[in-house]
Amino acid sequence: VFETAYISPVKITMLLDTMLGFKHLMSAYQVQSVKACATSAMRDALNSQEVLQTVLEKTHIKIEIISGDMEANLVYENHVAENMNNENSYMYIDVGGGSTELSFFTNGILRFKNSFNIGTIRLLKKMVTDLHWEEMKNAIKTLTLGQKKVIAIGSGGNINKVFSLSKKKDGKPLSLELLRDYCKELEGFPLEERITRYSLRKDRADVIVPALSIYINAMRWAGADEIYVPKIGLADGLIRHLWDEMKAR
Structure with missing residues (x-):
């Protein structure tokens, strides 16, 4: 990200797999509230909003980019x-x-x-x-x-x-x-x-x-x-x- 200013397709797939894993864990443990945040790399990525929208659609987990x-x-x-x-x-x-x-x-x-x-x-x-x-x-x-x-x-x-x-x-x-x-x-x-x-x-x-x-x-x-x-x-x-x-x- 820091070199290209973009999150690559490979990293997007890894992120989706990770968040799906969290989704299943939260379902198993009946989690009532969740807070998901992204930091520096996502702040710098020009395609961050597109990536986070994909995560939201696939997992129903909203990730917030924090300053x-x-x-x-x-x-x-x-x-x-x-x-x-x-x-x-x-x-x-x-x-x-x-x-x-x-x-x-x-x-x-x-x-x-x-x-x-x-x-x-x-x-x-x-x-x-x-x-x-x-x-x-x-x-x-x-x-x-x-x-x-x-x-x-x-x-x-x-x-x-x-x-x-x-x-x-x-x-x-x-x-x-x-x-x-x-x-x-x-x-x-x-x-x-x-x-x-x-x-x-x-x-x-x-x-x-x-x-x-x-x-x-x-x-x-x-x-x-x-x-x-x-x-x-x-x-x-x-x-x-x-x-x-x-x-x-």
Whole structure:
């Protein structure tokens, strides 16, 4: 998508098969409410509306394309700020294939949230320019200037995988130095060896290094030397959002 600006027929078929699978599962479990959302790739695709209409006709599942700001809002709806103390500032970093969402908290208050077009697939396809990096760097440095010590909070499949590889106990942070070590180590192996040596899926093995580079840069610019990896993400925010909608009916 990021190269051609179109979702290919092969990917459309895969999406339809996946959504039909979800439809059957929801039928089996008698699901009463569902919220289906698409993010960066669908935002960029010129044929996105056509694809979503096909999915709706074949599965009766309506997929909503959400903005980068909405992604950041859904992150906040995880109530990630509830367990933060006032001695530190916190930067929430959610890395996806097409974009990175940043949320910044100080004194328990959300001060900033934004989406940047820097993602793992975009990096792999060499579609992230120096200007993209500068935009994120300037935003982070401006945000954190004069603030309390910043602690990072990470979400996304790649940081979760690194946390798993680290054998750290739940609730313990990963150091910036450890992320750098993993990035250098993983970068040194070809794709197939990464898969076997670290028990990575192929679609994880090729994006884990670009993902680490995003976390490392964001932490470096914020002056954060530790990152916590709670088991929450965009899907958790969507569930909470759906629950709030149901209660309001």
